[in-house]
Amino acid sequence: MKPYPLQCKPEFKERVWGGRALAQFGLELPEGHIGEGWMIGDHPNGTTSVVNGELAGMGLDQIREQYGEAFFGSKGFSKKNGRFPLLIKLLDCQDDLSVQVHPTDDYDRLPAGELGKTEMWYILDAKPGAKIIYGLKDGVTRERLAQAIEENRIMDALNEVTVEAGDSFYIPAGTVHALGAGVLVAEIQQNSDSTYRLYDYGRLGLDGKPRELHVEDSLNVIAYEGAGATYMKTDLNASGEWLTLARSPFFVTEKGRVSGEWKLQTTTDSFVIHIICDGEGTIRWADGELRVKPGECYLLPANLGDYSLDGSMTVLRSYLP
Structure with missing residues (x-):
């Protein structure tokens, strides 16, 4: 089996805050408010299948079982559950997401086999004035945050940041955060679906019922002194060079032109x-080439070896540290 770049059929998730913007990438969306496209994933709540080449039709879990370390690399498996370690998403936020936080791997109330969730966002597009919530204000303790929640003034305890296309945010587990309305985002994260909601604007879910909050779990896992969250503008000085956006124990993400x-x-x-992210071009390797365009995500096997990117485009590169 000769390795080649794998493209998967996305797993789409309807969300109360979602919309239809992912269709701009040529994706065929199901009906409804589509908030998430799981582009590359191997999780019980969504496993993507390959759509190109000899492995077309196989799920990422099947490829993991059949080709294992050759394709994913010696580091390419979660130490906790043996699965593919990352989950790659595109997010369409037509409304504000809930104020939330994610646990670390060692939180004792996680479901069996589930991972914590450190992640990063790259803003692909943003409407003028779009904002996100990113961390707590200085001096907010567990007690002060609990009181603010009890008095329905949690927003007084949170930092807001105005965003634009090209902004990058590193969000270690324990960081309070929320995407705001009007942003389109690429998300690289641990292979996890663990989210604890602190606040949801009194909103009803897709079923017409109030969405569940997880205040006690949230208060337990927040890193009140900070978890090392950072954000940056990502203007590139030259082509053919990588700019590091996030370096975590779980992934490294870089941007290049x-x-x-x-x-x-x-x-x-x-x-x-x-x-x-933008533009068009080609991925070439020893045995072939693929034309690529915005919104597409490709998994290049560890044993692919030499390859090249050609054309005029901006790309993100993620791999294991």
Whole structure:
């Protein structure tokens, strides 16, 4: 089996805050308010299947079982549950997300086999004035936050940041956060579906009932002194160079601009994931080539070796540290 870049059929998730903007990438959306496209995933709540090449029709879990370390690399498995360690999403936020926080891997109330959730966001597009919630204000303790929640003034305890396309946010587990209305986001995260909601604006869910809050779990897992969250503008000085957006124990994500041919390679330690942010081009490797366009996500096997990106485009690259 010769390795090649894998493209998957997304698993779409309807969310009360979602919309139809992911269709701009040529994706065929089901009906409803589609908030999430799980582009590359191997989770009980959504496992993507390959749509191209010899492995078309196989789920990422089947590829993991059949080709294992050769494709995913010596680091390419979660130490906790053996699954593919990352989950790659595109998010369409037509309304504000709930104010939320994610646990670390060692939180004792996680379901069996579930991971914590450290993640990062790259803003693909943002309406003028769009904002996100990113962390607590200085001096907010568990006691002060609990009181603010009890008195229905939680927003007084939270930081808001105005965002624009190209902004990048690193969100370690324990960081309070929420995407705001009007943003389109690429998300790289641990392979987890663990979210604790602190506040949801009194909103009803898709079933017409109030959405569940998880205040006690949230208060337990928040890193009140900060978890190391950082954000940055990501203007690139030149083509053919990587700018590091996030470096965590779970993934490294970088941004680069392709202008002409850029020769790269995978290593036996880790797969590489490329998200095409804008522009168009080609991925070439020893046995073939693929035309690529915005919104597409590709999993390059660890044993692919030499490959190149060619064209005029902006890409994200993620791999295991």
